[in-house]
Amino acid sequence: MKAKKAAIEARGVSRVFAAKGQQAVAALDDVSVTINENEFFTLLGPSGCGKTTLLRLIAGFDFPTSGQILLYGEDIAVLPPFKRPVNTVFQNYALFPHMTVAQNIGFGLEMLGKPRTEIDARVSEMLALVRMEELASRKTSQISGGQQQRVALARALAPKPKVLLLDEPLSALDYKLRKDMQIELKRLQHETGITFIFVTHDQEEALTMSDRIAVMSKGKILQVGSPHDIYDRPAVRFVANFIGETNFLKGIVRPSGKVKLAAGAEIEAVAPEGAKLSGEVTVVIRPEHALLVKPTQGKLKGVVDNIVYFGTDTHFHVLLDDGSEFMVRQQNSGGAAADFAKGDKVGVQIAAGTARILKD
Amino acid sequence: MMAELNPAAQIAEAAQQVASKRNRLLSTPALVMITLFGIGPLILILIYSFLKAAPYGGVEWKFSTDAYLNFLFQRDIFDDTLQFSPDYLYIYARSIGFALITTIVCLFIGFPTAYFMATREPAQRNWWVLLITIPFWSNLLVRTLAIMFIIRDEGLINHILIWAHVIDKPITMLYTNGAILIGLLYSYLPFMILPLYSSIEKMDFRLVEAGHDLYANKRQVLWRVIIPLAKPGIIAGCLLVFIPAIGAYVTPLILGGGTHLLIGDLIAQQFGSGRNWPLGSAQALILMAAVLVALFFYVRNTTGKMTHG
Amino acid sequence: MVDVKAQPGFKTMALICLVLLYSPILILIVFAFNSGDIIMRWEGVSLHWFGVAFTNPEFQNAAWNTLRISAVATIASTLFATLAAIGMTRIKPWPGMKTAFMVINLPLMVPEIITAVATLSFFALLAQVLGLNFGIGNIMLAHIVFCIPFAFMPIRARLEDMDLTLENAAADLYATPWNAFKRITLPLLVPGIASGAALAFIVSFDDFTITQLVAGPGQTTLPLYIWDQTRRPMTPEINAISAILLLVSVLFITISFLIARSRK
Numbered sequence: 001m002k003a004k005k006a007a008i009e010a011r012g013v014s015r016v017f018a019a020k021g022q023q024a025v026a027a028l029d030d031v032s033v034t035i036n037e038n039e040f041f042t043l044l045g046p047s048g049c050g051k052t053t054l055l056r057l058i059a060g061f062d063f064p065t066s067g068q069i070l071l072y073g074e075d076i077a078v079l080p081p082f083k084r085p086v087n088t089v090f091q092n093y094a095l096f097p098h099m100t101v102a103q104n105i106g107f108g109l110e111m112l113g114k115p116r117t118e119i120d121a122r123v124s125e126m127l128a129l130v131r132m133e134e135l136a137s138r139k140t141s142q143i144s145g146g147q148q149q150r151v152a153l154a155r156a157l158a159p160k161p162k163v164l165l166l167d168e169p170l171s172a173l174d175y176k177l178r179k180d181m182q183i184e185l186k187r188l189q190h191e192t193g194i195t196f197i198f199v200t201h202d203q204e205e206a207l208t209m210s211d212r213i214a215v216m217s218k219g220k221i222l223q224v225g226s227p228h229d230i231y232d233r234p235a236v237r238f239v240a241n242f243i244g245e246t247n248f249l250k251g252i253v254r255p256s257g258k259v260k261l262a263a264g265a266e267i268e269a270v271a272p273e274g275a276k277l278s279g280e281v282t283v284v285i286r287p288e289h290a291l292l293v294k295p296t297q298g299k300l301k302g303v304v305d306n307i308v309y310f311g312t313d314t315h316f317h318v319l320l321d322d323g324s325e326f327m328v329r330q331q332n333s334g335g336a337a338a339d340f341a342k343g344d345k346v347g348v349q350i351a352a353g354t355a356r357i358l359k360d
Numbered sequence: 361m362m363a364e365l366n367p368a369a370q371i372a373e374a375a376q377q378v379a380s381k382r383n384r385l386l387s388t389p390a391l392v393m394i395t396l397f398g399i400g401p402l403i404l405i406l407i408y409s410f411l412k413a414a415p416y417g418g419v420e421w422k423f424s425t426d427a428y429l430n431f432l433f434q435r436d437i438f439d440d441t442l443q444f445s446p447d448y449l450y451i452y453a454r455s456i457g458f459a460l461i462t463t464i465v466c467l468f469i470g471f472p473t474a475y476f477m478a479t480r481e482p483a484q485r486n487w488w489v490l491l492i493t494i495p496f497w498s499n500l501l502v503r504t505l506a507i508m509f510i511i512r513d514e515g516l517i518n519h520i521l522i523w524a525h526v527i528d529k530p531i532t533m534l535y536t537n538g539a540i541l542i543g544l545l546y547s548y549l550p551f552m553i554l555p556l557y558s559s560i561e562k563m564d565f566r567l568v569e570a571g572h573d574l575y576a577n578k579r580q581v582l583w584r585v586i587i588p589l590a591k592p593g594i595i596a597g598c599l600l601v602f603i604p605a606i607g608a609y610v611t612p613l614i615l616g617g618g619t620h621l622l623i624g625d626l627i628a629q630q631f632g633s634g635r636n637w638p639l640g641s642a643q644a645l646i647l648m649a650a651v652l653v654a655l656f657f658y659v660r661n662t663t664g665k666m667t668h669g
Numbered sequence: 670m671v672d673v674k675a676q677p678g679f680k681t682m683a684l685i686c687l688v689l690l691y692s693p694i695l696i697l698i699v700f701a702f703n704s705g706d707i708i709m710r711w712e713g714v715s716l717h718w719f720g721v722a723f724t725n726p727e728f729q730n731a732a733w734n735t736l737r738i739s740a741v742a743t744i745a746s747t748l749f750a751t752l753a754a755i756g757m758t759r760i761k762p763w764p765g766m767k768t769a770f771m772v773i774n775l776p777l778m779v780p781e782i783i784t785a786v787a788t789l790s791f792f793a794l795l796a797q798v799l800g801l802n803f804g805i806g807n808i809m810l811a812h813i814v815f816c817i818p819f820a821f822m823p824i825r826a827r828l829e830d831m832d833l834t835l836e837n838a839a840a841d842l843y844a845t846p847w848n849a850f851k852r853i854t855l856p857l858l859v860p861g862i863a864s865g866a867a868l869a870f871i872v873s874f875d876d877f878t879i880t881q882l883v884a885g886p887g888q889t890t891l892p893l894y895i896w897d898q899t900r901r902p903m904t905p906e907i908n909a910i911s912a913i914l915l916l917v918s919v920l921f922i923t924i925s926f927l928i929a930r931s932r933k
Contacts, residue, residue, distance in 0.1 A: 061837050063372035077368035080375075081840040082849075094838035098856050107852075108842035159843065380763040386756030387769050390749035390817050394772050398814045401787035402779070408790060418793065469689070472682035479674040488683075490926050495690045497868070498918045499875040501892050502911040505899065506693035509700070509708065509908075516696060519709045549690060565674055572673055582676055607780030609878050614899070624782045631786045631882065641790070644783045651780060 006073070007163055007195040008035040008058060013067030014219075015053050027053040029219035030067070035163075035197060036212075040189050042198045044206040045216035046242070051199045054216075055165050058197065060084045071162060082111070087156035088165040092172065093148045095140040101151050102127070102136040108159035126154040129188065146177045153185075157192060166198045170205065182209055203243045207231060215239045232286075235272050236360045240284045247290070247326050249283045259283055259357065263320040265299035269355040282358045287329035289354035292316055292340055298347020302326065304340055318346060402648075409641035419637050427642035448626070448643065455623040456650070458537075459605035462544040466552035466601045467594065474556035474593075475586070478563070489557065496550035504614045507543050508534060511615075535617035543611040548604060552597040559593025560586075599658050603651050623647050694915060701908035708905050718909040728910065731894035734805065735874060738890060742812035742873040743820075747866040749813070750820035751858075758828040776815040784815060785882040792883060804885070811883050812873045819872050820865035823929060827861025860928045867925035871918055 013031045018024040028050045035041045043051035056062040057069060060081030069077045076084055087108065095104050105126050109119045127133045130150035135143055140151060149169060156164055166185075170178045186209055189196045200206055206213050207227040214224045215238070223235045234240035237248070251259040251269075259269045259281065269283050295301055305325070306317040309332075316328045326348060340346055409427045412420040429435075434445035477488040495503065510516045511533040518530035533539055567589065571581040587594070609624035618625065627647065630640025701719070705712030722728050753773060757766055776784065788811045795801040803810065831854070839849035877892040884893060891914055898907045 059837075059841055061840075063368040065369050078371050081837070082843045082845055086841075088838070088841045090834050090838060092832070092834060094832060094834040096835060096838070096853060107839070107844075111839075111843040111845075111848060155842070383756035384763050384765075387753040387766075387773075390753035390821075391769055391772055393749060394775060394814055394817060397788070397791070397810050398776055398779075398784070399772070401791035402783070404791050404794065405783075405787045418797075469682060469686055472676070472679040473686040475676060476679045476683035479672070486930060490923065491687060492690070493926055494919055494922050495694070497871050497875075497922045498694070499877075499892065499911075499914050501875070501877040501895060502697070502914050503694060505895065505907070505911060506697040508899075509697055510693055514707075514709055516709060546689065546693065549686065553686070569673055578676060586676075603778075604780065607782050609782040609785075624780070627782055627786055628882065631789055637790065640786055644786055647780060648783055651778070655778060 004036040004039075006034045007037045007039070007071070008197065009033075009068075009070040009073075010054070010057075011068040011070065013054070013057065013064045013069060015050075015057060015062065016065040026219050028057070028064070031219070031221055032067075033214055033221055033224060035195065037195055038193055040186070040196045040198065040209060040211045042200060042206045042210040042213045043216055044200055044203060044213050044242075046201055049216040050219040051201075051216050052167060053219075055088075055167055055197065055199050058163070059086055059088050059165050085159075085162045086165060087159060087161035087163075088167065089152045089156045089169045091168045093152040093169075095148055095151055095155070097139070097141055100137050100139060101132060101143065104140060104151055105154045105158050107155065112159060122158055126158045129157070129191070130154045130184075145173055146181070149173065149181060150184075153188065157188070157194065161194065163195045163197060166196060168199055168201070170200070171202075178205075185209060207243070215242060217242075232354075233270075233272060233356060234284060235274075235358065237282060237284075237358050240358065245287055245327065245329075247285045247287060249285065249324065249326070250280065251283050252280055253278050253357075259355075261300070263300050263302075263322045263324055263326075267299060267350060267355055268352065269357050270353060271357040272359060275357045275359045277357075282360075283355050284358060285326075285350055285355050287315065287327040288313075289351045290326070290328045291349045291351070292318070292328050292330065293347045293349050295345045295347045298349050300326065300348040300350075302346060302348065304342050304344045304346055307340075307342055316340065316346075318348060320348075405641035405644055408638050409645055411638050413636040413638050417632075417635060417637060424638070427636075427638035430636070430639050431642055431646065451621050451626050452623055452646070452650075455606055455608075458541060458544060458622065459602050459608075461541060462548060462605045463552075463598050463601045465545055466549050467598060470549060470552035470556055470597060471587075471590075471594070474553050475560055475590075477553075477557050478560040479565070485561070489554075492550050492553050492557070496554060500547055500610050501614075503547065504543055504610050507539075507546055508614055511539055511542070534615065535619055537620055539615040540612050540620055540622070543615040544605050544608055547608070547611055548601040551600040551604065555596040555600055556590065556593045559596070560590050563589050595658060595661055599654060602654055606650060606654075607647055697908055698912045698915065700905055701912040703905045703908070706904055708903060708908065718905040719913075721904075721906050722909045722913070725906070727889070728891075728894060731889045731891045734888060735890040735892075738805065738808050738812055738880075739870055739873040741809045742816050743866055743870040745809075745813045746816035746869045746873075747820045747824075747862060750817050750865055750869075751824055751862055753817075754821055754824040754828055754861075755854075755858075758825055773821055774818050777818045781815075781878045784811075785879040788879060789882045802885075805888050807885070808880055808883050808888060808890075811879050812876065815876075815879065816869040816873050820869040823864040823868065823925070824858065824861040827858055827864075831857055860931065864925045864928045867921045867928070871921045871925075874921075875914070875918060 010031055010033050013028055014026060015028040016024050016026050031050070031054060043054060045051050053062065057064050057077075060076070060079060064077055067077075068075050071084070071086065096107065099107070102123050106119045106123045109122055123136075124133075127136055130153055132147065132150055132154065135147060140148060143151070152169065170181050173181060182205060185196070198209065207230075210227055212224060212226055213230050214221045215230060216222065217238050223230060223239045225233070230239060231243055234243065234246070240246045240248070249261050249263060251261040254260055254266065257277070258266050260266045261283065267283070271277055275281070300320055302318040302320040304316055305319040308315040308317070311332070313329050313331045316330065318326045318328060320326050328348060408419050410423055410425065412422045412424040412426065414420045429442060431448050432444065433442040435441075436443055477485060477492070480488060508515070512518075513530040513532065513534065515534070517533070518527070521527045522530065563586070567585055568581055571585040576584060607624050608622055609628060612620060612622040612625045616622065616625070621629075623643070627640050627643045630636050630643060700708055702714050702716065703711055704715030704717050757770060792802070792807045835853055835857070836849050839853045840846070844852060875892065877896065880890050881893055881896065884890070889897070891910065895907060895910055895914070898910070
């Protein structure tokens with residue numbers, strides 16, 4: 001495999017907002033992360049987690065209080081935005097309302113002082129890329145939201161930036177259009193080969209589109225990894241909780257390495273690097289990794305408390321013997337699931353190798 | 361630990377300071393103009409109000425509180441004693457009274473109008489706003505003259521009445537208190553409607569439906585829902601009418617004919633040649649004080665609103 | 670369908686209000702087209718009195734003065750207001766900005782008659798102590814000052830409405846701050862500037878109070894000329910001139926209004 005080249009590297013970046021008479025707030029707290037060339041990298045987290053601040057620091061709209069931001073090894077933290085070979089797709093698109101679609105797309109190249117013929121050629125190329133050829137001479141107020149989105153993308157891609165920053169670009173679109181644009185974005189990234197840094201609070205969007213995801217909370221990056229890593233191997237409680245649905249079980253690590261759960265059973269659990277392997281721990285089990293069985297067969301035992309039907313699958317809320325709640329998701333393939341009713345005594349089986357110990 | 365400021369952050373800070381300085385510089389021409397030719401003259405009349413009047417207009421540069429004393433007292437020509445004279449006070453009271461009546465009547469006519477405008481379809485609304493905006497900005501002198509043409513002895517009303525044999529002699533309407541009141545009302549009605557409209561237009565009309573849903577009838581919805589919500593607009597409108605009405609100059613000049621004085625033309629008279637400039641300055645400052653009281657009331661009311669909201 | 674929002678009698682009041690506001694002006698204008706010598710005695714439609722007004726050298730002189738004063742006041746106040754609005758919007762507030770804002774709006778708060786007598790005293794003092802008299806320039810200076818806030822309001826409103834990310838987007842696309850201003854901010858600001866200039870023009874063109882007190886002999890403007898006419902035996906010429914003034918106001922108001930409306 002080819003060695004990966006770092007496109008963006010943040011080193012110990014902090015951004016502290018200090019308002020007069022108020023306590024200083026760290027929007028970013030000592031964040032370090034490396035984003036590789038050609039990667040679709042997503043910053044995922046709830047609003048206020050610092051993901052947009054990090055994006056603004058990379059774009060140059062804001063400056064770090066401390067730390068370095070490197071673009072291909074060169075510190076760009078002191079450069080104003082118009083000197084950074086980085087372009088942004090804004091959340092509200094920020095298309096220039098007094099210009100046509102083509103003028104918008106050509107603006108960056110024009111500002112770089114490119115000759116007219118080159119600009120025109122590149123604009124046509126971009127229009128074709130986002131399939132907007134017929135609308136080139138429209139005013140941006142005369143096109144739909146989805147089309148504005150494409151123009152914003154074309155405008156940001158036209159100057160061939162080294163990195164493309166996307167600030168929740170799909171949040172203003174309705175569900176169907178958003179799904180289409182997700183595929184479109186992947187295609188564009190693939191065709192242009194440009195590094196995409198994508199900011200979103202939508203876990204599904206992050207999981208389907210990204211090569212790697214950084215999950216952020218309260219100004220810190222909690223975990224970086226592939227969608228698989230993040231979903232199947234969450235390192236900390238916040239990540240497990242924020243992405244997908246999860247059962248958290250308390251337990252104690254036995255000298256054997258197994259975990260004795262408070263709910264009774266003793267199970268095998270995988271521990272990530274850096275997790276403590278003694279004393280009280282939290283174990284996570286995804287609902288789809290558990291199976292409802294007869295009370296005699298399962299390691300964990302409880303009573304079905306509630307059943308919620310979702311079409312493709314059904315959620316069983318089981319009250320375990322120690323009083324904690326445990327959710328099991330079963331696909332509706334017309335099998336055993338239907339056999340359990342509210343109030344039934346059941347056992348819960350856990351697929352081997354799926355239970356994980358959290359770091360915190 | 362407080363981290364050492366980044367070079368980047370330092371540069372950003374410096375850039376911000378440069379921008380701040382540049383922006384201050386951009387505002388300078390306007391500020392200099394207004395300070396020199398707007399605030400300077402105001403300070404000058406403040407000084408003038410404490411000087412002695414020169415016999416043929418203008419001032420003598422000697423300190424004196426005569427202007428303020430003259431406002432309330434008259435100096436007896438024979439024994440040089442001060443005697444209370446309420447003439448000016450009476451004019452001020454009359455002006456304030458006229459301004460109040462104007463404000464109330466404008467509100468009474470303006471509120472239904474503004475509400476009606478705000479409940480039209482958007483396209484129709486624009487036309488209404490333009491129709492009210494035109495008199496708002498139109499020449500006040502010409503609009504006042506238009507009233508004069510209608511109500512003077514040889515004016516339209518008398519003409520029609522005589523023609524119809526209702527009367528055989530013209531009724532005197534010009535140069536009366538009534539004429540001034542009609543003129544003030546006519547002049548400042550648009551000043552009431554536009555702020556009222558903009559506050560009613562922003563209103564969430566689902567609240568009206570909610571009011572009806574909770575068994576309120578139209579009148580109750582009006583008094584318990586609509587009017588309380590329109591309060592900022594009502595206050596702004598009343599102020600926009602009251603402040604210019606209290607200092608009105610053109611209206612009493614043309615419709616009062618110099619006999620029914622209001623503050624505005626009283627002040628102007630003092631600045632004619634051979635008149636008493638310091639007294640006029642003092643009178644202007646007393647008017648300014650009345651306006652400031654009204655503005656203070658407004659600011660207190662609106663900022664109070666914000667902290668509540 | 671019943672309109673839940675409607676209130677009884679409000680429509681009638683609105684219509685009365687329109688009649689109240691418009692009938693005097695319309696009557697005034699109608700009689701400008703009277704061919705007779707006496708205003709209220711209708712003798713047929715004619716443009717006679719417009720002709721009389723236009724050929725009257727006094728009217729011509731007043732119109733020329735008015736146009737000169739309004740042109741200078743409009744250009745200068747719009748320029749100052751534009752600079753100030755740019756300097757006072759969307760930037761970290763600089764120290765004293767609140768005060769500066771109040772200073773700009775001061776001419777709106779002070780009753781016009783006070784401004785008029787204060788300005789009169791000021792120019793009288795300048796002439797007396799320094800021997801300075803700018804002639805018609807005195808009126809221009811006074812007009813510039815009180816036109817600034819009128820021009821300032823729509824320009825500032827436009828700037829505040831403007832999407833800040835547009836300038837960020839320009840910077841992101843390699844536009845230097847000056848280029849971003851020239852290519853993005855300024856073109857988007859033009860309607861606000863035009864609207865402000867139109868308002869400044871109306872306010873200056875129509876001003877009577879301040880001009881009357883500040884004007885020296887021979888510095889008659891159109892409103893002053895009309896006022897002088899009312900003190901002589903009146904002919905429909907005064908209606909004709911009033912109609913012209915109203916027409917100019919309506920024209921500029923409508924322009925300003927339409928520009929402001931076209932924002933979205």
